[in-house]
Amino acid sequence: MIKMTDISKSFSGNKVLKNVDFTLEKGEIHALMGENGAGKSTLMKVMSGIYTRDSGIIEVKGQKVDFTSPKQAEEAGIAVIHQELNILPHLSIADNLFLGREETIGRTGILKTKQMEKKTHQILLDLGLDVDPSDPASTLSVGKQQIVEIAKAISVNAEVIIMDEPTAALTDREIDNLFKTIRELQKRGVSFIYISHRMEEIFSLCDRITILRDGEFVGERKISETSFDEIVQMMVGRELGDRFPQRKSTIGEIKLAVKGLNRKGCFEDISFELRKGEVLSIAGLMGAGRTEVVQSLFGYKKLDSGSIEFDGKQVKIDTPKKAKEMGIGYVTEDRKSEGLIVDFSVEENVSMTNLAAISKNGLISKDKERKLYDTMVKRLGIRTSGPHQAAKSLSGGNQQKVVIAKWLGIEPELLILDEPTRGVDVGAKKEIYSIINELAERGVAILMISSELPEVIGMADRVLVMHEGKITADLSKNEMTQERIMHFATGGEKLAVEEQ
Amino acid sequence: MQLKNNNQSVLQKIAPFIGLILIIVIITILNPGFLSVSNLMNVLRQVSINALIAFGMTFVILTGGIDLSVGATLALTGAVSAGMMASGMDPIFAMLLGLLLGAVLGAINGIIIAKGKVAPFIATLATMTIYRGLTLVYTDGRPISGLGDSLTFQMLGKGYFFGIPIPVVTMMVSFGILYFILKKTTFGRRVYAVGGNEEASILSGINSDRIKIYVYSLLGLLAALSALILTSRLNSAQPTAGEMFELDAIAAVVLGGTSLTGGRGWIVGTLIGALIIGVLNNGLNLIGVPSFFQQVVKGAVILLAVLLDRKKTT
Ligand SMILES: Nc1ncnc2c1ncn2[C@@H]1O[C@H](COP(=O)(O)OP(=O)(O)OP(=O)(O)O)[C@@H](O)[C@H]1O
Ligand SMILES: [Mg+2]
Numbered sequence: 001m002i003k004m005t006d007i008s009k010s011f012s013g014n015k016v017l018k019n020v021d022f023t024l025e026k027g028e029i030h031a032l033m034g035e036n037g038a039g040k041s042t043l044m045k046v047m048s049g050i051y052t053r054d055s056g057i058i059e060v061k062g063q064k065v066d067f068t069s070p071k072q073a074e075e076a077g078i079a080v081i082h083q084e085l086n087i088l089p090h091l092s093i094a095d096n097l098f099l100g101r102e103e104t105i106g107r108t109g110i111l112k113t114k115q116m117e118k119k120t121h122q123i124l125l126d127l128g129l130d131v132d133p134s135d136p137a138s139t140l141s142v143g144k145q146q147i148v149e150i151a152k153a154i155s156v157n158a159e160v161i162i163m164d165e166p167t168a169a170l171t172d173r174e175i176d177n178l179f180k181t182i183r184e185l186q187k188r189g190v191s192f193i194y195i196s197h198r199m200e201e202i203f204s205l206c207d208r209i210t211i212l213r214d215g216e217f218v219g220e221r222k223i224s225e226t227s228f229d230e231i232v233q234m235m236v237g238r239e240l241g242d243r244f245p246q247r248k249s250t251i252g253e254i255k256l257a258v259k260g261l262n263r264k265g266c267f268e269d270i271s272f273e274l275r276k277g278e279v280l281s282i283a284g285l286m287g288a289g290r291t292e293v294v295q296s297l298f299g300y301k302k303l304d305s306g307s308i309e310f311d312g313k314q315v316k317i318d319t320p321k322k323a324k325e326m327g328i329g330y331v332t333e334d335r336k337s338e339g340l341i342v343d344f345s346v347e348e349n350v351s352m353t354n355l356a357a358i359s360k361n362g363l364i365s366k367d368k369e370r371k372l373y374d375t376m377v378k379r380l381g382i383r384t385s386g387p388h389q390a391a392k393s394l395s396g397g398n399q400q401k402v403v404i405a406k407w408l409g410i411e412p413e414l415l416i417l418d419e420p421t422r423g424v425d426v427g428a429k430k431e432i433y434s435i436i437n438e439l440a441e442r443g444v445a446i447l448m449i450s451s452e453l454p455e456v457i458g459m460a461d462r463v464l465v466m467h468e469g470k471i472t473a474d475l476s477k478n479e480m481t482q483e484r485i486m487h488f489a490t491g492g493e494k495l496a497v498e499e500q
Numbered sequence: 501m502q503l504k505n506n507n508q509s510v511l512q513k514i515a516p517f518i519g520l521i522l523i524i525v526i527i528t529i530l531n532p533g534f535l536s537v538s539n540l541m542n543v544l545r546q547v548s549i550n551a552l553i554a555f556g557m558t559f560v561i562l563t564g565g566i567d568l569s570v571g572a573t574l575a576l577t578g579a580v581s582a583g584m585m586a587s588g589m590d591p592i593f594a595m596l597l598g599l600l601l602g603a604v605l606g607a608i609n610g611i612i613i614a615k616g617k618v619a620p621f622i623a624t625l626a627t628m629t630i631y632r633g634l635t636l637v638y639t640d641g642r643p644i645s646g647l648g649d650s651l652t653f654q655m656l657g658k659g660y661f662f663g664i665p666i667p668v669v670t671m672m673v674s675f676g677i678l679y680f681i682l683k684k685t686t687f688g689r690r691v692y693a694v695g696g697n698e699e700a701s702i703l704s705g706i707n708s709d710r711i712k713i714y715v716y717s718l719l720g721l722l723a724a725l726s727a728l729i730l731t732s733r734l735n736s737a738q739p740t741a742g743e744m745f746e747l748d749a750i751a752a753v754v755l756g757g758t759s760l761t762g763g764r765g766w767i768v769g770t771l772i773g774a775l776i777i778g779v780l781n782n783g784l785n786l787i788g789v790p791s792f793f794q795q796v797v798k799g800a801v802i803l804l805a806v807l808l809d810r811k812k813t814t
Binding site for chain 1: 684685686687689690692693696697699700701702703704705706707763764
């Protein structure tokens with residue numbers, strides 16, 4: 001179907017793809033894996049005409065092609081769902097779906113709105129999403145917007161669909177529906193290229209896998225003939241060992257105690273305690289109100305009522321600035337819109353939270369700024385071409401590390417992490433876990449929101465489960481199981497710890 | 501901000517400079533008199549007022565804002581200072597009062613925008629009308645003259661410093677200070693940050709409201725400084741002073757390559773942008789373009805420059 005040979009691509013002298021080969025057969029689901037920054041997204045952008053390659057040959061159905069725009073690729077039957085969402089928030093869902101190929105009455109330009117909305121409704125229903133297609137896209141959660149993107153690709157009747165980490169923001173149920181649709185389309189002869197950092201998905205969905213490392217082709221395997229360990233080995237070039245590193249922290253006194261937090265329409269009656277050196281996780285489905293709770297703790301959203309005690313003292317946190325000064329860090333969920341200034345360099349992004357520390361009398365010290373950058377890049381293993389690389393040109397996983405780096409600089413006493421490993425590769429995930437452990441061992445209190453249950457169970461000392469704005473369970477390490485967490489996350493009865 | 505980032509942005513940054521050189525070359529070919537020292541000083545002096553305002557406008561635009569009220573701010577602060585002087589107040593004190601008033605008028609803009617969450621375009625459109633109206637009320641629609649002969653005040657618009665007009669010196673000194681602030685201070689960094697991504701800035705513990713109020717105040721202060729220079733040069737304050745100045749300032753900022761969406765740009769570009777406009781104003785006169793037609797040419801050149809700039813970025 002598609003054959004790419006000897007593809008190379010560099011950005012301002014930095015070789016990102018080095019003689020990569022890639023073949024996609026008709027009707028297969030082909031996984032593309034590699035560490036953050038390995039060049040997966042770049043390879044796909046080269047294929048679909050967003051980037052021009054420096055050298056190499058691309059053939060589609062035996063014909064050499066030279067796409068110069070994504071539009072041309074689409075006309076050749078190749079649709080791409082990018083890692084970054086391309087939703088126009090103010091347009092309706094149907095408008096988004098039909099953007100650029102609207103159905104009109106003849107050539108008049110008058111839109112057949114009703115008809116498009118009806119089709120949209122049907123396509124989305126097939127993907128398990130029941131929404132009013134005339135609503136603005138901004139009313140959808142990130143996960144649901146992702147589904148609209150997927151629907152868009154499906155509805156152009158593409159022969160090849162490229163999905164770059166489509167499930168990073170989806171709930172388990174949404175993922176199930178997506179996989180069903182993919183298999184359905186596969187039966188009709190559609191081929192897929194599927195990029196993901198989630199091993200489980202690759203093994204349950206894909207037929208073959210190609211692995212890249214540092215922009216080089218490492219190998220291709222049939223999924224049925226390979227193993228978890230072999231793939232990891234190929235990706236990182238060494239044994240990785242345990243997925244979740246050991247932690248030897250002693251849980252100390254209470255760092256944070258919240259009582260009866262309320263915010264209308266978001267969450268109610270949230271009470272919990274978090275101790276020094278403890279990793280407390282908040283689990284729940286997307287939209288359960290987890291992010292709102294921590295944003296209120298961080299002073300970004302207003303609380304309607306409730307009390308917060310920090311180090312045993314009653315406090316009022318009404319701005320993120322105040323939270324930061326108290327030693328609270330917040331690694332945000334959405335790195336593009338909340339975590340990074342994408343036009344800033346990596347160095348400038350790291351400095352964002354540390355301006356006071358790297359300056360004197362309001363003057364930024366270049367030396368201190370560079371030192372902070374160097375320390376953080378080393379500590380987190382961030383892959384950049386240098387301090388001046390723009391954050392937007394980093395790979396997704398490395399962007400995530402930059403957001404974490406911002407907050408490590410302030411030496412936080414309480415670190416809130418919202419989906420800290422979303423879109424992060426296996427190796428880097430483990431590094432992030434190690435950082436969390438190291439912080440906890442030093443007595444930092446950790447509050448971690450995560451939708452990945454294995455991660456919750458592997459990392460947390462205790463887990464709070466939220467459902468529709470309320471805490472439905474507070475489970476200790478030995479009470480945690482995937483089934484149990486899912487049970488409470490979907491609205492099971494409250495299992496009060498004090499009753500046990 | 502990211503001069504060293506990649507080659508493309510360097511090219512982008514020198515584009516306005518190339519444009520300026522090109523215009524100068526064309527005008528000089530048509531009238532070599534353009535390059536005489538006296539004419540160049542003249543151009544620089546004419547540029548200085550617009551440049552001062554444009555420097556402040558750069559800060560505002562970098563945060564993603566805009567200020568349409570600067571022209572009116574200039575008129576009101578000029579009139580109030582002049583009025584004080586005419587009524588016999590100590591000129592130095594009257595000037596300081598004018599500067600303070602400028603900062604306050606700017607701060608009002610900033611507060612409406614930051615705390616009232618009003619779109620900058622609308623907020624300053626409204627205050628533009630208010631400030632202009634207040635000027636008319638204060639002056640009763642008549643120029644204020646009879647400003648006395650304080651040396652400091654007279655020098656401000658008409659004096660020379662080692663042969664360089666004082667307004668030009670003021671412009672260059674301000675440029676130096678503001679360049680330094682944007683480039684080297686935490687405040688400058690925060691200005692870029694707020695314009696680049698306000699949400700991320702707030703979540704990084706930056707008080708974005710305060711930054712916004714500061715940049716509008718700074719612009720108000722610079723508008724007041726321009727007002728004093730203008731008043732000194734004309735020896736009177738006109739109630740209609742500064743009309744359309746906001747547009748020249750915005751044009752200078754945009755010509756200099758600063759993005760109207762905020763977060764990207766630099767003040768050196770603004771200086772060049774202001775020079776382009778000044779050189780055009782002066783040059784078109786020199787080569788004898790009829791004054792009505794000058795506006796057409798000026799607009800066309802601005803459009804062309806911006807279009808070329810866009811071409812380069814994509
Ligand atoms: N426009 C660009 N300019 C400069 N460098 C770039 C650009 N786009 C990508 N890169 C660099 O190319 C490398 C590969 O990036 P790419 O996005 O392809 O990685 P990836 O494999 O998709 O990673 P991830 O799993 O994190 O999404 C990275 O080091 C990145 O910094
Ligand atoms: Mg990628």
